[in-house]
Amino acid sequence: MIVRDATPADIPEMVRMGRRFYAALGYEALVPFDAADFARSLAGFIQHQIALVTDGGMAVAVVAPSFVNTSALVAFELFFWMEPENRGAGLALLEALEARARERGAESFSAVTCEAMRAESLAAAYRRRGYRKMETTFVRRL
Numbered sequence: 001m002i003v004r005d006a007t008p009a010d011i012p013e014m015v016r017m018g019r020r021f022y023a024a025l026g027y028e029a030l031v032p033f034d035a036a037d038f039a040r041s042l043a044g045f046i047q048h049q050i051a052l053v054t055d056g057g058m059a060v061a062v063v064a065p066s067f068v069n070t071s072a073l074v075a076f077e078l079f080f081w082m083e084p085e086n087r088g089a090g091l092a093l094l095e096a097l098e099a100r101a102r103e104r105g106a107e108s109f110s111a112v113t114c115e116a117m118r119a120e121s122l123a124a125a126y127r128r129r130g131y132r133k134m135e136t137t138f139v140r141r142l
Contacts (some may be wrong), residue, residue, distance in 0.1 A: 001093075004043070004093075006052060010053050014051075014053065018058075021037075050097060052093060054092065055086065059077065059096075060079055061075050061078060075101035075104070077110065082131045094129070111126055
C-alpha cells in the first residue's frame with residue numbers, strides 16, 4: 001500500500017470518502033455535511049497540516065502547541081477513513097500519519113475511535129501500537 005501526501009487534485013475523492021465517513025458515523029443528524037465547505041477545509045489541511053491518502057483511504061491530523069505547555073507540540077487525528085473493502089490495510093496509513101506528526105515535532109499523537117465504526121477492534125489495534133485510552137466523548141444535539 002502506497003501512502004502519500006494529499007494534493008489539491010485529491011480533494012474530489014477525499015470529499016467523496018469524507019461524505020461516506022460522516023454518514024457512517026451518524027453525524028448528519030447533528031450538522032449537515034457541506035461538500036464545498038469540506039473541500040475548503042481539506043485544501044487548508046493539505047497546505048498547512050497533515051493530509052494523507054492511499055488507495056481507498058485518507059487521514060488528516062493537526063499538530064499544534066499543547067494548551068497546557070505551549071513549548072510542547074501535540075498531534076490530533078481529525079479523521080481517518082478506510083473504505084470498507086480496504087479495512088485491515090489501514091496500519092500503513094496510521095504509521096505514515098504518526099511519522100508526519102513526528103517530523104513536525106509532535107511529542108504525542110491522539111487517535112480517535114468512533115462507536116459506529118468497529119470501536120473495539122480499532123481500540124485493540126491502537127493498544128497494540130502502544131496507545132492507551134484517555135477519554136470518552138459524548139455528543140448530543142442542542
